[in-house]
Amino acid sequence: MLNITVLCVGKLKERFYRDAVEEYRKRLTGLCKLELVELPEVRLPERPAQAQIDAALQKEGAAIRARLPKRTTLIALCIEGREMSSEALAEKLSALAVSGQSSLTFLIGGSYGLDPALKQEAALRLSMSPMTIPHHLARVMLLEQIYRAFQINKGSEYHK
Numbered sequence: 001m002l003n004i005t006v007l008c009v010g011k012l013k014e015r016f017y018r019d020a021v022e023e024y025r026k027r028l029t030g031l032c033k034l035e036l037v038e039l040p041e042v043r044l045p046e047r048p049a050q051a052q053i054d055a056a057l058q059k060e061g062a063a064i065r066a067r068l069p070k071r072t073t074l075i076a077l078c079i080e081g082r083e084m085s086s087e088a089l090a091e092k093l094s095a096l097a098v099s100g101q102s103s104l105t106f107l108i109g110g111s112y113g114l115d116p117a118l119k120q121e122a123a124l125r126l127s128m129s130p131m132t133i134p135h136h137l138a139r140v141m142l143l144e145q146i147y148r149a150f151q152i153n154k155g156s157e158y159h160k
Helices: 015-028 050-067 086-098 116-121 135-154
Strands: 003-009 033-039 073-083 103-108 124-127
Touching: 003 050, 003 135, 015 033, 015 135, 033 050, 050 116, 073 116, 086 135, 103 135
Parallel strands: 003 033, 003 103, 073 103, 073 124
Antiparallel strands: none
């Protein structure tokens, strides 16, 4: 069974996001071993300087690295990443599993994104859209797409 970790910077505050995440967590039971990890976002002033943002991203990056599973394949969600269709993502997850990858870790940064060094280390940089999406919504969208990928690979009617 594939181990999937979703490592997120920032906590879900809104109940509707938490409910959606919980729904997809339930749906993924039996399809993979899912772990959701929330890490605190570094507090910044209202209008931070670029140096403050860079320092915060490095600090968040260190916290992410401390929580990475051993021998995992990193997939970083970032706007400059590769856009994929649901079918292409399903194929990629299947190919990773077939190649012997038993652990995948998806990274979702906070308001200012991810540490550039983490993005460089990722086996795949994935973009949900060229549009800016709140990181809380990205978490829900990612879980839905992971669920959809499993359904596509099963040949289920879920994906139409």
